[in-house]
Amino acid sequence: MSKHDLLIIGAGLAGLRAAVEGVRQGLNVAVITKVHPVRSHSNAAQGGINAALTDRGDDWRDHALATIKGSDYLADQDAVEVMCREAGEAIIELENMGVIFSRDEEGKLGTRAFGGQKKARTYFVGAITGSALLHVLYEQSVKYNLHIYEEWFVTKLIKQDGKIAGAIAFDIKTGQMELITAKAVVLATGGAGRVFEPSTNALICTGDGLSLAMQVGAPLMDTEMIQYHPTTLAGNGILLSEAARGDGAYLINSEGDRFMEKYAPDYMELASRDVVSRAEQTEIDEGRGVDGCVYLDLRHLGKKFIEERLGYLQEVALEFRGIDLSESPIPIKPGMHYIMGGIKTDLNGATNIPGLYAAGECANVSVHGANRLGANSLLDTIVFGRRAAVNSVEYIKSASPLDVDERELSKEKSRIQNILDRPKGMRSAELRNKMGTVMTKGIGVWRDKDSIAEAITKMKHLRGQLPNVFIENKGKVFNTDLVSYLELEFMVDVAESICHGADKRLESRGAHFRTDMKSRNDSEWLKHTLVQFAGEELNTTTSDVTITDWQPTERVY
Amino acid sequence: MEAQIKVKRFNPENGAKPFFQDYSIDVSEDSTILDGLIKIREEQDGTLALRCSCRASICGSCSMKVNGSAKLVCKTRIKEVSPQGETVTVEPMGNFPVIKDLVTEMDSFWSKVKSIDPYVKTNFEPEAEHIASNESMTHLLGVMNCIMCGACVSECTALEVDSTFTGPAALAKAYRFVADPRDEDKKERLGKLNESSGVWDCSRCLACVEVCPKDVAPMERIVKMRDLAIEEGYTNTSGYRHTESFSDSIKKHGRLDETRLALESTGLLNISGLIDLAVIGIKSLFKGKIPPPLPHRPKEADKVTNIAKRLDSEESEE
Numbered sequence: 045m046s047k048h049d050l051l052i053i054g055a056g057l058a059g060l061r062a063a064v065e066g067v068r069q070g071l072n073v074a075v076i077t078k079v080h081p082v083r084s085h086s087n088a089a090q091g092g093i094n095a096a097l098t099d100r101g102d103d104w105r106d107h108a109l110a111t112i113k114g115s116d117y118l119a120d121q122d123a124v125e126v127m128c129r130e131a132g133e134a135i136i137e138l139e140n141m142g143v144i145f146s147r148d149e150e151g152k153l154g155t156r157a158f159g160g161q162k163k164a165r166t167y168f169v170g171a172i173t174g175s176a177l178l179h180v181l182y183e184q185s186v187k188y189n190l191h192i193y194e195e196w197f198v199t200k201l202i203k204q205d206g207k208i209a210g211a212i213a214f215d216i217k218t219g220q221m222e223l224i225t226a227k228a229v230v231l232a233t234g235g236a237g238r239v240f241e242p243s244t245n246a247l248i249c250t251g252d253g254l255s256l257a258m259q260v261g262a263p264l265m266d267t268e269m270i271q272y273h274p275t276t277l278a279g280n281g282i283l284l285s286e287a288a289r290g291d292g293a294y295l296i297n298s299e300g301d302r303f304m305e306k307y308a309p310d311y312m313e314l315a316s317r318d319v320v321s322r323a324e325q326t327e328i329d330e331g332r333g334v335d336g337c338v339y340l341d342l343r344h345l346g347k348k349f350i351e352e353r354l355g356y357l358q359e360v361a362l363e364f365r366g367i368d369l370s371e372s373p374i375p376i377k378p379g380m381h382y383i384m385g386g387i388k389t390d391l392n393g394a395t396n397i398p399g400l401y402a403a404g405e406c407a408n409v410s411v412h413g414a415n416r417l418g419a420n421s422l423l424d425t426i427v428f429g430r431r432a433a434v435n436s437v438e439y440i441k442s443a444s445p446l447d448v449d450e451r452e453l454s455k456e457k458s459r460i461q462n463i464l465d466r467p468k469g470m471r472s473a474e475l476r477n478k479m480g481t482v483m484t485k486g487i488g489v490w491r492d493k494d495s496i497a498e499a500i501t502k503m504k505h506l507r508g509q510l511p512n513v514f515i516e517n518k519g520k521v522f523n524t525d526l527v528s529y530l531e532l533e534f535m536v537d538v539a540e541s542i543c544h545g546a547d548k549r550l551e552s553r554g555a556h557f558r559t560d561m562k563s564r565n566d567s568e569w570l571k572h573t574l575v576q577f578a579g580e581e582l583n584t585t586t587s588d589v590t591i592t593d594w595q596p597t598e599r600v601y
Numbered sequence: 602m603e604a605q606i607k608v609k610r611f612n613p614e615n616g617a618k619p620f621f622q623d624y625s626i627d628v629s630e631d632s633t634i635l636d637g638l639i640k641i642r643e644e645q646d647g648t649l650a651l652r653c654s655c656r657a658s659i660c661g662s663c664s665m666k667v668n669g670s671a672k673l674v675c676k677t678r679i680k681e682v683s684p685q686g687e688t689v690t691v692e693p694m695g696n697f698p699v700i701k702d703l704v705t706e707m708d709s710f711w712s713k714v715k716s717i718d719p720y721v722k723t724n725f726e727p728e729a730e731h732i733a734s735n736e737s738m739t740h741l742l743g744v745m746n747c748i749m750c751g752a753c754v755s756e757c758t759a760l761e762v763d764s765t766f767t768g769p770a771a772l773a774k775a776y777r778f779v780a781d782p783r784d785e786d787k788k789e790r791l792g793k794l795n796e797s798s799g800v801w802d803c804s805r806c807l808a809c810v811e812v813c814p815k816d817v818a819p820m821e822r823i824v825k826m827r828d829l830a831i832e833e834g835y836t837n838t839s840g841y842r843h844t845e846s847f848s849d850s851i852k853k854h855g856r857l858d859e860t861r862l863a864l865e866s867t868g869l870l871n872i873s874g875l876i877d878l879a880v881i882g883i884k885s886l887f888k889g890k891i892p893p894p895l896p897h898r899p900k901e902a903d904k905v906t907n908i909a910k911r912l913d914s915e916e917s918e919e
Binding site for chain 1: 646652660711726
């Protein structure tokens with residue numbers, strides 16, 4: 045049994061930022077991650093990270109207002125204030141750690157424009173910002189000699205006397221299962237995109253942390269808020285960054301028109317993502333698309349500019365579609381990309397379970413509300429990853445020593461063994477693909493009472509089939525068959541929570557657009573939805589949204 | 602379309618030797634090799650082990666040997682390597698121990714990355730960002746593109762014979778700090794990289810440049826660091842002596858004086874090195890491989906020596 049003060053689950057940006065802070069605060073920190081840290085999905089963020097730097101005439105309040113308007117007034121405004129106030133310091137610190145941010149003519153940090161904001165305040169590294177940040181945070185983890193359980197898979201969180209006490213996990217390389225105790229745990233497991241099919245998300249984005257939190261009694265908040273990104277490739281769902289539009293690319297329909305003029309005359313292609321995705325879907329539905337897509341057009345930007353600032357997009361376009369972006373427009377469509385919803389936390393990342401914290405995409409503070417602005421996700425991970433660790437210090441100091449019952453481990457070992465011993469049946473991929481289709485159909489860009497009800501029924505049925513899934517691989521070493529099944533169990537919890545959140549919210553707001561209730565209803569629904577296990581069943585409730593300085597008004601772009 | 606994929610399998614738990622297994626799968630025209638492998642794992646054979654995650658060439662998980670050479674399988678289309686439906690052979694990366702099937706043990710890879718002190722070192726904490734030109738940052742984008750997939754290490758011919766060599770990935774990473782204008786440890790870094798297992802142990806075979814899926818060009822970074830090390834005054838290496846002797850010989854004789862090159866590279870005061878060299882010399886003699894003690898002078902050697910001299914004078918003008 046290994047003992048730590050602070051155990052961080054996940055080694056993406058939120059997890060590594062929390063870990064570095066924990067070490068700086070003098071804690072015994074360990075990180076546990078199912079893939080090597082640099083394989084984490086923070087890599088995929090391309091465009092940049094937002095911050096209002098006051099020394100160049102920007103104001104964090106403008107950033108906050110853009111974020112709140114982007115959220116369709118569902119974000120908690122005290123949380124947005126924290127994020128936008130701390131953004132400047134976070135960027136400077138990242139630069140000091142070694143991030144090779146693009147520079148302006150004076151050699152200071154340079155910016156590009158991004159969606160939902162009039163002012164260019166997105167700091168970036170080519171079109172590999174997430175990757176550049178992640179590798180630098182990994183460098184810091186080497187500098188601080190961080191203890192990392194690399195390629196370990198967490199199956200369960202452990203509670204003792206109502207407080208978090210650690211986790212049970214196995215080493216994927218050997219199959220060896222261990223009880224790892226910790227006075228506090230930070231969940232930083234990222235998103236759950238694989239619940240949908242297709243998705244821009246990596247295959248590892250299976251909502252592990254969301255389910256782990258639910259299993260110990262933490263509620264998820266605003267799960268219905270699923271972001272469909274406006275520019276993804278049809279078929280495999282691979283992402284083309286908003287940086288393209290930030291740097292001036294157009295969206296055009298089959299008639300060659302820049303259709304955003306009709307939907308967002310002021311912001312055009314740089315309206316909020318939910319607005320752009322709905323505009324695209326409308327064009328496609330009304331017959332002005334081609335094979336279910338519209339086009340992203342970069343031709344006027346020129347080859348040199350594209351290769352220097354948007355090199356990774358050019359690589360994706362060439363490799364996956366054989367298209368040179370400087371020569372032809374590329375077909376794109378809205379694709380599932382991000383969950384605004386997640387484990388409900390306070391401003392310090394704390395959940396309702398003593399000792400359990402969450403940060404990054406798996407958490408919901410809430411700063412993104414009903415729609416996240418591009419380049420606010422990296423900021424969210426850095427600001428709230430750090431805060432979770434800082435705020436765990438006091439709790440850890442006052443926490444009593446742990447004495448976890450070792451029988452927890454043998455119970456979990458036999459649960460896993462029982463799964464391995466199941467007779468031949470259906471493969472987990474079959475069930476996962478069915479789930480993906482159900483969720484994309486039911487909880488899409490558009491949704492209504494019937495589509496949501498159908499998704500709920502079908503997901504219930506699919507949950508019932510979980511015990512029929514069998515594991516063909518009975519070995520201990522690198523058993524990805526077993527890992528995929530355990531991920532599927534997590535995903536089913538998340539999928540059902542998304543359906544129930546969508547069913548609860550009787551209005552349209554941000555990414556949750558109901559064709560049967562098309563308008564926002566502030567008098568009844570300026571509220572968060574909460575989904576939580578009550579025994580075997582999922583229970584939904586609501587809580588109030590925190591409004592500070594910005595009263596909800598009509599949202600026009 | 603129907604694709605034939607032959608996969609090298611290995612399971613440490615059953616005591617059997619590695620073997621090849623053939624799979625036949627139905628895939629679409631634009632499927633990648635990764636799509637194919639996932640399809641095999643999900644529909645035919647749950648025991649197949651591989652690493653993969655992003656599917657978009659950014660996470661670096663899925664580097665493997667395809668038809669004998671390392672590739673990121675997520676960005677390699679089946680059609681590309683098998684235009685007529687030929688069988689595609691997939692094996693784990695080379696120069697790495699295999700854990701299971703296509704999964705390799707990368708511990709030594711990461712410890713080499715850690716050995717180069719992979720973080721920016723500055724002696725002060727600025728209150729704002731460091732001021733740096735955009736060009737200096739854009740220049741580093743090339744190496745920051747590295748996703749640590751290991752393809753270069755898999756194909757490295759120097760590592761194949763010397764497992765202590767730091768290797769192309771870790772050395773490319775080292776360049777990222779050596780060339781970072783913010784780093785204040787450049788001289789010390791170059792000193793360390795100049796030691797045995799460092800930049801001079803690369804055999805300049807270009808394999809890493811050829812297979813890198815992100816155009817990081819590790820070998821070019823290594824060569825650049827040799828120049829930088831010399832500029833910093835680190836000249837007591839056989840690598841440096843080799844380059845000097847090489848160019849002297851060309852300037853003098855218009856061709857390579859191999860005997861002299863061997864002696865001078867080793868160092869004329871390096872007694873133990875010279876003894877080792879003598880042993881090799883004697884062995885070569887018996888195999889008839891020893892070069893003539895005095896180099897044969899080519900007919901128009903003057904032309905070559907003139908070129909060499911002109912290059913020298915142009916360089917000094919610059």
